[in-house]
Amino acid sequence: MKELRLKPINVTDKVLLRLERRGLIRTLRPTAKILRRTSRNGLVDTIYSSPVEHGTHKLICVRSDNAGRIMLNSHPHHEEFMLINNTGLKLKPVLMLIGLHKHREMEKKAKAGSLTTRDFLLLRLKYNDHKTCVFTMLKDSPHCEISEPGPGKPSIFFVSEPTDLPMHNVDTAGYSFIL
Numbered sequence: 001m002k003e004l005r006l007k008p009i010n011v012t013d014k015v016l017l018r019l020e021r022r023g024l025i026r027t028l029r030p031t032a033k034i035l036r037r038t039s040r041n042g043l044v045d046t047i048y049s050s051p052v053e054h055g056t057h058k059l060i061c062v063r064s065d066n067a068g069r070i071m072l073n074s075h076p077h078h079e080e081f082m083l084i085n086n087t088g089l090k091l092k093p094v095l096m097l098i099g100l101h102k103h104r105e106m107e108k109k110a111k112a113g114s115l116t117t118r119d120f121l122l123l124r125l126k127y128n129d130h131k132t133c134v135f136t137m138l139k140d141s142p143h144c145e146i147s148e149p150g151p152g153k154p155s156i157f158f159v160s161e162p163t164d165l166p167m168h169n170v171d172t173a174g175y176s177f178i179l
Contacts, residue, residue, distance in 0.1 A: 013027075013086070026047070026048075027086070028082065028084055028086070028158060029086055029087060030061050030087060030156045031045045031047060031061050033045045034062075034063045034156055035087070035089075035156075037063055040065070040154075041065055042062065042063055042064055042065035042154075043062070043063040044060050044061070044062050044063075045060065045061050046058055046059070046060050047059040047060060047061055049163050050163065056162050056163035056164065057160065057161075057162060057163060058160070058161060058162070058163045059158060059159070059160050060158065060159050060160075060161070061156065061158055062145070062156065062157055062158070062159055063154050063155070063156050064092075064094060064145050064146050064147040064154050064155040064156070064157070065146050065147065065154075069146070070097055070144050070146065070176075070177035071144055071169060072097065072099060072106070072142040072143065072144050072169070072170035072172060073142065073143070073144065073167045073168060073169050073170060074102075074103040074139070074140050074141055074142045074143070074167075074168050074170060075137075075139060075140075075161070075165050075166065075167060075168065076139055076140065076165075076168070077139050077161070077162050077165055078136050078137065078138055078139055078161075079136070079137050079159050079160065079161035079162075079165065080134065080135070080136050080137075080159065080160040080161070081134065081135055081136075081137060081157060081158070081159055082133065082134050082157065082158040082159070082160070083125050083126065083127050083128070083129075083132075083133040083134070083157045083158075084127060084128060084133060084157075084158065085127035085128060085156070086128075087156070089153055090152065090153065091127065091152070091153050091154070091155050091156055092147045092148045092152045092153060092154060092155050093124050093126065093127075093147075093148045093155060094124075094125040094145055094146075094147065094148075094155040094157055095122060095123065095124055095125070095145070095146050095147070095148050095179070096122070096123045096125055096143060096144070096145050097120055097121070097122050097123075097143060097144045097145075097146075097177065098120065098121045098122075098141065098142070098143045099119060099120055099141070099142030099143065099170065100118075100119050100120060100121065101119060101142075102140045102141065102142075103140045103141075103142055103170055104140075106119070106142050106170050106172070107170055107171050107172075110170070110171060110172045110173065110174065110175060111171070113174065115172070115175055122179070124148065125157075142170045145157070149179060
């Protein structure tokens with residue numbers, strides 16, 4: 001039997017880019033479509049979507065809305081957020097508004113006129129922080145992501161979720177959100 005003696009090397013971005021050029025991996029970075037976008041509106045671009053025979057799953061890249069429009073939504077299944085910035089660009093932080101009750105309870109409180117600021121958390125998320133930049137949003141949890149207001153490049157982040165995950169808007173008629 002022939003032996004192949006291998007020595008580990010430290011991974012670098014150059015090593016990963018070499019593997020990517022060979023068609024073996026894809027590094028986690030925004031798509032060209034996301035980076036070229038000049039509109040103030042948000043944008044989603046699918047990085048990949050798995051075929052049904054392997055389970056339904058996709059990875060998307062999201063450029064947050066710059067206009068500050070808050071539209072709470074939830075999904076009937078979980079999704080993973082990844083706030084990684086390896087572009088070299090200075091991106092604005094992602095602001096994430098999270099309702100502290102599940103979808104139905106938030107709508108019930110909105111309809112009754114009893115929502116208060118204590119029903120929400122507005123988080124300023126940090127890129128590349130190993131303790132906070134990757135997390136799962138659980139099903140039926142109301143949330144909305146926007147870029148922090150002000151000048152600068154809109155926030156960009158990644159989401160891994162089921163391929164056909166529907167979005168359910170939370171009816172908060174009678175309420176407006178001011179940052």
